[in-house]
Amino acid sequence: MTELLSRIGDSLSGIDDSVFSYATMIIRLLLPALAIIIIIQCVRSLMQDKSEIEYWGYLSLPNGSRIYLNHWENIIGRSKSSDVYMEYPTLSRSHAAVIRDESGNWRAYDVDSKTGVIVNGSALKEDNGVEIKTGDVIQLGGVELVFFPADKQSEHVQAEARTRPGRFIKQRTMLIFVTEFQLLLAVQLCISKGDALTAALPLCFLTLIGLMWACYLFTRALNRVAFEIETAAFFLCSIGMGITAASAPSEIVKQTALLAGGVCLFFVIGWFLRDLDRVKKARLPIAAAGLLLLGANILFGKEINGAKNWIVIAGISFQPSEFVKLAFVFAGAATLDKLFTRRSLMTFIGFSGACVIGLALINDFGMALVFFIAYLMIAFLRSGDFATIFLSIGGAGFAGFLAIRIKSHIAGRFATWGRAWEHAGASGYQQTRAMAAIAEGGLFGIGAGRGWLIRVFAADTDIVFGMVCQELGLIVGIAVVGAILMLAVFSARSAEASRSSYYLIGACAASTILVSQMLLNVMGTVDILPFTGMTFPFISKGGSSLISSWGLLAYIKAADTRQNASFVVKTPRAQGSGVRG
Numbered sequence: 001m002t003e004l005l006s007r008i009g010d011s012l013s014g015i016d017d018s019v020f021s022y023a024t025m026i027i028r029l030l031l032p033a034l035a036i037i038i039i040i041q042c043v044r045s046l047m048q049d050k051s052e053i054e055y056w057g058y059l060s061l062p063n064g065s066r067i068y069l070n071h072w073e074n075i076i077g078r079s080k081s082s083d084v085y086m087e088y089p090t091l092s093r094s095h096a097a098v099i100r101d102e103s104g105n106w107r108a109y110d111v112d113s114k115t116g117v118i119v120n121g122s123a124l125k126e127d128n129g130v131e132i133k134t135g136d137v138i139q140l141g142g143v144e145l146v147f148f149p150a151d152k153q154s155e156h157v158q159a160e161a162r163t164r165p166g167r168f169i170k171q172r173t174m175l176i177f178v179t180e181f182q183l184l185l186a187v188q189l190c191i192s193k194g195d196a197l198t199a200a201l202p203l204c205f206l207t208l209i210g211l212m213w214a215c216y217l218f219t220r221a222l223n224r225v226a227f228e229i230e231t232a233a234f235f236l237c238s239i240g241m242g243i244t245a246a247s248a249p250s251e252i253v254k255q256t257a258l259l260a261g262g263v264c265l266f267f268v269i270g271w272f273l274r275d276l277d278r279v280k281k282a283r284l285p286i287a288a289a290g291l292l293l294l295g296a297n298i299l300f301g302k303e304i305n306g307a308k309n310w311i312v313i314a315g316i317s318f319q320p321s322e323f324v325k326l327a328f329v330f331a332g333a334a335t336l337d338k339l340f341t342r343r344s345l346m347t348f349i350g351f352s353g354a355c356v357i358g359l360a361l362i363n364d365f366g367m368a369l370v371f372f373i374a375y376l377m378i379a380f381l382r383s384g385d386f387a388t389i390f391l392s393i394g395g396a397g398f399a400g401f402l403a404i405r406i407k408s409h410i411a412g413r414f415a416t417w418g419r420a421w422e423h424a425g426a427s428g429y430q431q432t433r434a435m436a437a438i439a440e441g442g443l444f445g446i447g448a449g450r451g452w453l454i455r456v457f458a459a460d461t462d463i464v465f466g467m468v469c470q471e472l473g474l475i476v477g478i479a480v481v482g483a484i485l486m487l488a489v490f491s492a493r494s495a496e497a498s499r500s501s502y503y504l505i506g507a508c509a510a511s512t513i514l515v516s517q518m519l520l521n522v523m524g525t526v527d528i529l530p531f532t533g534m535t536f537p538f539i540s541k542g543g544s545s546l547i548s549s550w551g552l553l554a555y556i557k558a559a560d561t562r563q564n565a566s567f568v569v570k571t572p573r574a575q576g577s578g579v580r581g
Helices: 002-012 017-048 152-161 171-196 200-221 228-247 249-272 276-300 320-332 342-361 365-383 386-406 408-416 429-441 464-472 474-493 501-525 543-558
Strands: 057-060 066-069 073-077 096-100 106-110 117-119 130-132 137-140 143-149 302-304 307-313 316-318
Touching: 017 171, 017 228, 017 464, 017 474, 057 096, 096 137, 106 117, 106 143, 171 200, 171 228, 200 228, 200 249, 228 249, 228 464, 228 474, 228 543, 249 276, 249 543, 276 307, 276 320, 276 342, 307 320, 316 320, 320 342, 320 365, 320 501, 320 543, 342 365, 365 501, 429 464, 429 474, 429 501, 464 474, 464 501, 474 501, 474 543, 501 543
Parallel strands: none
Antiparallel strands: 057 066, 057 143, 073 096, 096 106, 106 130, 117 137, 137 143, 302 307, 307 316
16 A cells, blocks of 8 residues: 555656645535535434324323323423323322333332322332332322323334434435545545655545444444434544544554544443443442542543643553543433432432542543533433532532632633733643634635644644634534534433433433533633633544543434434334334
């Protein structure tokens, strides 16, 4: 391959430079157009498809009317926010819960009601609830309800009736546009490298394309037809590959291998999330593993640029906090039977506090802020208690004040905030150069691999948004921001149809982390927020961030309930049929 590239280089050396200038100009115009097309297609496919409300059983009132159970986990009460809203004054706001497990078995729970829950004439006392079956009578505040679960046949019928992805935009069509984007980006980088071009660059881009299409074919082999979420991630990773090729070409092979590792983790977490019983058993061990990893970081971490957030083993460095994010979401999300126990919430608050304090001890205050924002999202979804949220914000504000007073480098960043140009030669050096680079790039950029921002420290990590805008243009910069925001909107939109609170909380927490990192990177780069040194998910160079971003993506994928969309959601088996979709 090296010899072939050498021959190609010799052949191209005779071509007039104006040819390459014209090629660069055309590619500069095409890349932003393709980026906008890719994002619009992903948005149309995700947002135009419906996430139908499912039903898994119903409760029959004495007058014969039915109240359908639309989730695996349903709270019954007088509050309009309850899954089953019943306007009876004798009911508590959150009175009872009925919950279905993976095997289709149901249990009834008392959620601290005032008048209690009676099942088949016996008052419910067990903390772990009681099993309920077809025809069982549940009495809530004097109201009798008869329980009927959906049978396998009806579950199969409604599964087949759900929206199937790809009605508006074909999944492979989006991938074709991404492939075109990747090829043009690779060509532009090859032109920019000139005599410094090595075989690694084109080979890694071909590997990236092959990996993307292999993932698509693998999901199709699993009879999973949705690929918008993965398409957005591969689009972002393509830009990340271009950033690495421009700033650190010697590391592009390593970055490609780490990308493959991240994709594998995406499928592994997705497979693990298929079984909620398995997930519930693993929550405490995963939380403990996260704390141990953070503890190892505190004891053995290596300080780089003021933060002791790196561990080096056998010459390989990684950031444990990136992987603790995955444990944080895994342990923080909870099924409904854990949500209404105050002990579970207190345990999560303690776990969150330990994580944030641990990050503060290693001076990684940017990541501590991301964890805290994710904590607020999870705590609200788990409790709906604004008092807990405001108390947490107050405590965090006080801790932040102390950090600014004690840590000089944090105080320096706040002193620079909003006045970067006044400190252009000192603390505002990175931001002012990044903003100048963004201005130079304009709408269409100056060409991949042609930017000078790479000579500024952390251009391919902490201020990577500036590098993207300089080389590829502001249009592409807006597209990458839009890709992350799209994942967050999809997570929120899927909440109503979510089967389990675990998938809902996991998806919302994961998207909150991705959006928080993106906003801190972008707004810190342009001096709208204090500079925190956060990476841009999927784009910033670095294996730890890339792998954890793919891991978080699995939680968002798990929330997709469209027909054969997520590898988490199983299609029910029809009665009398041996076929599973």
